[in-house]
Amino acid sequence: MTPATQALQRDDSANPGMLWVQGGQQRFEAGCQRCHTPASLRGAAVRYPAFDAVLGKPVTLAGRINQCRQRHGGQSPWAWESEALLELETYVAHQSRGLPLAAVEEPRLQAATAQGQRLWQQPLGQLQLSCEQCHDQQAGRRLAGSTIPQAHATGYPLYRLEWQAVGSLQRRLRGCMGGVRAEPFAYGADEWVALELWLRQRAAGMAFETPAVRP
Numbered sequence: 053m054t055p056a057t058q059a060l061q062r063d064d065s066a067n068p069g070m071l072w073v074q075g076g077q078q079r080f081e082a083g084c085q086r087c088h089t090p091a092s093l094r095g096a097a098v099r100y101p102a103f104d105a106v107l108g109k110p111v112t113l114a115g116r117i118n119q120c121r122q123r124h125g126g127q128s129p130w131a132w133e134s135e136a137l138l139e140l141e142t143y144v145a146h147q148s149r150g151l152p153l154a155a156v157e158e159p160r161l162q163a164a165t166a167q168g169q170r171l172w173q174q175p176l177g178q179l180q181l182s183c184e185q186c187h188d189q190q191a192g193r194r195l196a197g198s199t200i201p202q203a204h205a206t207g208y209p210l211y212r213l214e215w216q217a218v219g220s221l222q223r224r225l226r227g228c229m230g231g232v233r234a235e236p237f238a239y240g241a242d243e244w245v246a247l248e249l250w251l252r253q254r255a256a257g258m259a260f261e262t263p264a265v266r267p
Contacts, residue, residue: 053266057213061265069142069211069263072218076143079136083125093147098260101249103160110164110245114141114220132239138218142209145262153206155256156249164242168250171243177234198267205251207264218263221248 053061064070080090100113111119117140118129130137156165172183186195187203194200208221215223222244226236237243 057265057267061207061261061263067211067263067265069209069218069265072139072142072209072211073146073263075135075139076141076146079140080143084120084140087120087124090147093144095148095151097145097148097262098151098154101161101164101245101252103158109242110161110249112222112240112245112248113144115240115245117141117144133220133223138209138220141220142218142263145209145260148260149262151260152257153252153255153260156253161249164246165249165253167243168246168248168253171247172250172254176229177232179232181232183228203251204255204258205248206255206258207261207266209262210264210266212266214267221251 060066060068080088097113100116101110102116103109104111104116104119114132114137117137121127121129156162175182175185183203186200190200191202192200205221208224209218211218212224222239225244225247226239229236
């Protein structure tokens, strides 16, 4: 991140991601406030993906929001990357800004976390590149004129200047897979959830930033 991008993120009056936070607040007050308070959301986002006892597997924060809509509101789930889902997820995540990402300690999440680590290390696509090769072994070097980041997922959903919009971690991961000429998994796939778990474990202890701003 350049100093200008860092400054944009730090200034809530200039951070464009705050528009999604405001939209999510309106949705929260209209549909969620009868069960939750903003204070009760503090710390929730840093613990996701989390294990869901009904499904018997981990779910992301976006998945949990859609579960609430179905189980308690009798409503259809929002589409992945839809404005409604991104707004509410960004608002909920924003309540945990500044907290450290929680390490994955739940025993029922260990298998999925290990799967995510394997995916991180697995060469993919026609270019046969792994996430680890770029973001662990080559971090700080340059690729096509851009600095290769360490890829710590500390600010999602985040505003990406390239997108001119807020997007989810899965959108960014799908973009990476396309970059190595691999067929991305579908939104919500178990593979993405496992990879998100590994990224949470990898960044454990780092400060949560939503809505972050990235190039």
